[in-house]
Amino acid sequence: MTARNTTPKTNTEFIRTSCSTTTYPKLCYSSLSIHAGKIQSSPQLLANAALNVSLSSAKSTSSMMLQLSHGQGMKPREVSAMSDCVEELSDSVDELRRSIDEMSSSAKRLTDFQLMINNVQTWVSAALTDESTCSDGFEGNAMNGKLKTTVRGKIVNIAQLTSNALSLMASLSSNNSFDKFLFVFIAMSLCINSSSATRSLIPETSTEFIRTSCSTTTYPRLCYTSLSIHASKIQTSPKLLANAALNETLSSTKSTSSMMLQLSQGHDMKPREVSAMRDCIEELSDAVDELRKSIEQMTSTKGPNFQIMINDVQTWVSAAMTDESTCSDGFAGSAMNGNLKAAVRGRIVTVAQLTSNALALINNYASIH
Numbered sequence: 001m002t003a004r005n006t007t008p009k010t011n012t013e014f015i016r017t018s019c020s021t022t023t024y025p026k027l028c029y030s031s032l033s034i035h036a037g038k039i040q041s042s043p044q045l046l047a048n049a050a051l052n053v054s055l056s057s058a059k060s061t062s063s064m065m066l067q068l069s070h071g072q073g074m075k076p077r078e079v080s081a082m083s084d085c086v087e088e089l090s091d092s093v094d095e096l097r098r099s100i101d102e103m104s105s106s107a108k109r110l111t112d113f114q115l116m117i118n119n120v121q122t123w124v125s126a127a128l129t130d131e132s133t134c135s136d137g138f139e140g141n142a143m144n145g146k147l148k149t150t151v152r153g154k155i156v157n158i159a160q161l162t163s164n165a166l167s168l169m170a171s172l173s174s175n176n177s178f179d180k181f182l183f184v185f186i187a188m189s190l191c192i193n194s195s196s197a198t199r200s201l202i203p204e205t206s207t208e209f210i211r212t213s214c215s216t217t218t219y220p221r222l223c224y225t226s227l228s229i230h231a232s233k234i235q236t237s238p239k240l241l242a243n244a245a246l247n248e249t250l251s252s253t254k255s256t257s258s259m260m261l262q263l264s265q266g267h268d269m270k271p272r273e274v275s276a277m278r279d280c281i282e283e284l285s286d287a288v289d290e291l292r293k294s295i296e297q298m299t300s301t302k303g304p305n306f307q308i309m310i311n312d313v314q315t316w317v318s319a320a321m322t323d324e325s326t327c328s329d330g331f332a333g334s335a336m337n338g339n340l341k342a343a344v345r346g347r348i349v350t351v352a353q354l355t356s357n358a359l360a361l362i363n364n365y366a367s368i369h
Contacts, residue, residue: 011036018046022167023224024160031161043172048103050165051124055096057161058127061154062089068147078147081137085151088134089158095127095346096162117172119259122252124166125222126346129353131159132221163225170229206231213241217360219353226354238365243298245358246317250291252354253320256347257284263343273340276330280344283327287320287355294320298362310366317359324352 012033019028031053032039032046039045069082099120135155138148207228214223226248227234227241234240264277294316297309328348331341 011040014041015039015046018043018168018171019164021171021228022164023221023228024164027157027160028164028168031164043168044103047165047168047172048100050161050168051096051100051103051120054124054127054158054161054165055093055100057158058089058093058096058131061158062086062093064154065089065151068150074147078143081143082151084137085134085155088130091342091346092127092130092134092158092162094342095123095130099123099127117169119255121166121169121226122256122347122350124162124169125225125350125353128159128162128166128221128225129219129349131155131162135159159221163221166225167228170225206235209236210234210241213238213361213364214357216364217357219357222350222353223357223361226357238361238368239298242358242361242365243295245354245361246291246295246298249320249351249354249358250288250295252351253284253287253291253324256351257281257288259347260284260344263340269340277344279330280327280348283323284351287323287351290316290320290323291355294362306369307366310362310369313362314359314366317355317362321352321355321359324348324355328352 015032015036016029019025019032022028028050032049035049039049065082065086069079069086074082102116102119102123135152138151210227210231211224214220214227217223223245227244230244234244260277260281264274264281269277294313297313297316300309328345331344
């Protein structure tokens with residue numbers, strides 16, 4: 001995709017404006033403005049650059065962690081945390097690579113744009129979760145002060161870069177309201193200015209409301225990055241926030257279900273893998289139905305039957321989360337194919353986390369009604 005010709009000042013201002021919608025705008029701008037000449041004013045090139053910066057940081061930190069893990073004088077708990085962290089970062093690197101590859105290959109398949117976006121968002125969310133899990137392993141006073149500071153400082157930086165990349169991917173998805181062909185050849189001249197102007201009009205109170213509400217969920221970073229792009233619609237409404245979370249969850253579940261269906265038609269799978277895939281597709285189909293019912297019910301949650309209706313929603317969303325967990329459990333164990341297991345469980349983890357966040361926001365809405 002070719003970006004329109006722009007001046008260096010216009011390019012950096014485009015990056016600055018786009019970065020203002022991310023969770024860490026200063027880091028976003030400082031890490032991406034050096035690539036302004038290549039990015040120009042293309043949202044897709046901006047998101048791709050953010051992914052590459054995140055990948056580069058994850059790879060260098062993974063190498064550093066591997067070296068540190070061979071050091072002497074570490075306590076058993078530190079050795080365990082280092083080993084887990086090296087594995088988590090390896091997964092994160094793979095997920096970021098997949099995201100970049102997907103963006104590159106989908107550039108030639110215009111009709112697959114939304115599927116590409118969903119895939120990339122899922123993998124980047126999974127990478128963010130891996131990085132957070134690595135950092136969590138170094139919590140507590142029992143850990144070595146210097147080791148803890150070194151590791152967590154590096155991981156925090158990667159997680160912030162990844163969070164920014166996810167925000168820019170989400171913005172790219174929300175701006176894709178035109179035909180896919182027009183997105184490539186016309187959006188550079190029509191969409192960019194209007195979308196930037198729209199973002200600048202989102203009240204700070206709306207994004208702060210989302211950030212505060214998300215802080216009560218189990219996965220606050222994922223919650224904020226997936227919902228802050230809808231701030232102008234959500235404003236400060238707990239009901240609209242919960243409804244947006246349900247819609248995000250449904251979208252991710254549907255795209256994951258489609259991916260699973262495609263994978264299930266592949267060859268060279270073992271009988272156990274075929275069985276797990278079949279069961280998972282069925283579980284995800286149930287989850288999609290339950291989330292759809294929840295969204296329909298949410299539109300009617302008012303009047304004297306409010307509590308009954310909200311109880312139904314909570315029950316259906318909980319059931320969806322159980323279905324997702326059951327799907328993931330089917331791929332447990334070392335007997336499963338490594339690549340297949342990683343692809344499936346990475347997607348399901350993100351779907352389950354989105355569902356968990358949606359349920360928490362529904363509970364918050366119910367408690368203040």
